[in-house]
Amino acid sequence: MGTLDGVRIIELAGIGPGPFAGMMLxxxxxxxxxxCRIADVHGGDADNPPPNINGRGRRSIGIDLKSPDxxxxxxxxxxxxxxxxxxxxxxxxxxxxxxxxxxxxxNPELVYGxxxxxxxxxxxSNMAGHDINYISLAGALAHFGRHDSxxxxxLNLVGDFGGGGMYLAFGIVCALVEARSSGKGQVVDVxxxxxxxxxxxxxxxxxxxxxxxxxxxxxxxxxxxxxxxxYECADGNWISxxxxxxxxxxxxxxxxxxxxxxxxxxNNRSLWPALKSEIAAAVKTKTRDEWDELLEGxxxxxxxxxxTAEAAxxxxxxxxxxxxxxxxxxxxxxxxRFSRTPGEIRRPPAxxxxxxxxxxxxxxxxxxxIAALRASHSIA
Numbered sequence: 001m002g003t004l005d006g007v008r009i010i011e012l013a014g015i016g017p018g019p020f021a022g023m024m025l026x027x028x029x030x031x032x033x034x035x036c037r038i039a040d041v042h043g044g045d046a047d048n049p050p051p052n053i054n055g056r057g058r059r060s061i062g063i064d065l066k067s068p069d070x071x072x073x074x075x076x077x078x079x080x081x082x083x084x085x086x087x088x089x090x091x092x093x094x095x096x097x098x099x100x101x102x103x104x105x106x107n108p109e110l111v112y113g114x115x116x117x118x119x120x121x122x123x124x125s126n127m128a129g130h131d132i133n134y135i136s137l138a139g140a141l142a143h144f145g146r147h148d149s150x151x152x153x154x155l156n157l158v159g160d161f162g163g164g165g166m167y168l169a170f171g172i173v174c175a176l177v178e179a180r181s182s183g184k185g186q187v188v189d190v191x192x193x194x195x196x197x198x199x200x201x202x203x204x205x206x207x208x209x210x211x212x213x214x215x216x217x218x219x220x221x222x223x224x225x226x227x228x229x230x231y232e233c234a235d236g237n238w239i240s241x242x243x244x245x246x247x248x249x250x251x252x253x254x255x256x257x258x259x260x261x262x263x264x265x266x267n268n269r270s271l272w273p274a275l276k277s278e279i280a281a282a283v284k285t286k287t288r289d290e291w292d293e294l295l296e297g298x299x300x301x302x303x304x305x306x307x308t309a310e311a312a313x314x315x316x317x318x319x320x321x322x323x324x325x326x327x328x329x330x331x332x333x334x335x336x337r338f339s340r341t342p343g344e345i346r347r348p349p350a351x352x353x354x355x356x357x358x359x360x361x362x363x364x365x366x367x368x369x370i371a372a373l374r375a376s377h378s379i380a
Contacts, residue, residue, distance in 0.1 A: 002029020
C-alpha cells in the first residue's frame, strides 16, 4: 500500500525521463500502464524480464497509435485513469488524437502530463535535442568541469532525470492533490530546460551574492577549492572530500598530516592550486582501503568514490537496503522512504505488450472486442 495506491496512470512509452517518472510513480504504489508501439512488441519470456530498470513496476500494452481503433482504445483507458502522460515533441499528441483538449473532454478530472526538452513554445521548441543541449541552454553545463578543461557533461542526470523525470513526477503528484479538492484536471507542462534552470536556483543566488563566479573550476563547489574535490589514491582508486565548514577543514588538515600553518587560511583562493597539489600528493601515499580505515567515522566529510557495482555492496548501502535485487538484477530501491506506506517494486520490467489482453479485459473489453482489435492489427 504505497502513497499512490489506487492511482491509475497511463504512460505513452518513451525514452529516458518519461520512463523514469513512471518508475518513480509506480514505486510508490501507482498502477502504471505503459502504452508501447505495436512495432516494439516482439514477444519475450515473462520469466526473463528485460534489464530495463526504469521500466519496472508497471504493465505494458501494445497499441497501434496510428490506427483509429488503436487511438480509441487509448482514449478508453484514459477515461478510466487519473493520469496520462506523454513525451512527444509539441503537436505530436494532438496529431495522433490524444492531445490535452481531447483527453480532458473525455475525462475532465484527468491530470495530463507532457514533457519535452525545450518546452511547448519558444524558438527551439520543435528542434531535436538531448540532455547535453538542454543543460547547455539552461545555464548549467558551463559550470561543470575543471578550470583547465571544457565543460564536462554530468552523464544525463541533470537534464533527463533531474530537470525532466523528477519534475514530471512532482508536477503530476501536485496536480493530483489539487484535483482531489477541485474535481478538475489540468495540464502539467514540463520542459527539461525549465527544470534544469530551477535546479540552478541555488547557484543563481550564489552568483548574485558574489560567492561564486562564472569562471568554471575556480569556486568552492566546482573543484576549485582544495577541500572539495576528488583525489587519486596509491592504488588508482579515488576518494572525495567536502570539508567546507572550518571545523571539518581543520580535521582534514590534521588527518592528512598537512602543514597547519600553510593551510591556516582556508579561503585564500590564490593559494588553492598549491594547496590542492599538496593534498593530492598526500592522498597518493595510501590506498583507498587505507584511507577508508583512517577517515571513515571522522568529521572530514569523506567518502570513497565508488563505481555502480561497488556502491551496491558497500556496507552502508547494504545496511540501509539502498540497493535490492529483483529478478536477478541489482538496482536502486524505491526512494524516498515512507514510515507508514513504504514503496515497493511491484514487478520487474515488462516485455513490450506483455499484458495487452489482461489490461483490456479488466478495462471492460470483451474477448470478442479484443479479437477484433487484434485482427485489425490495432493491438499487439
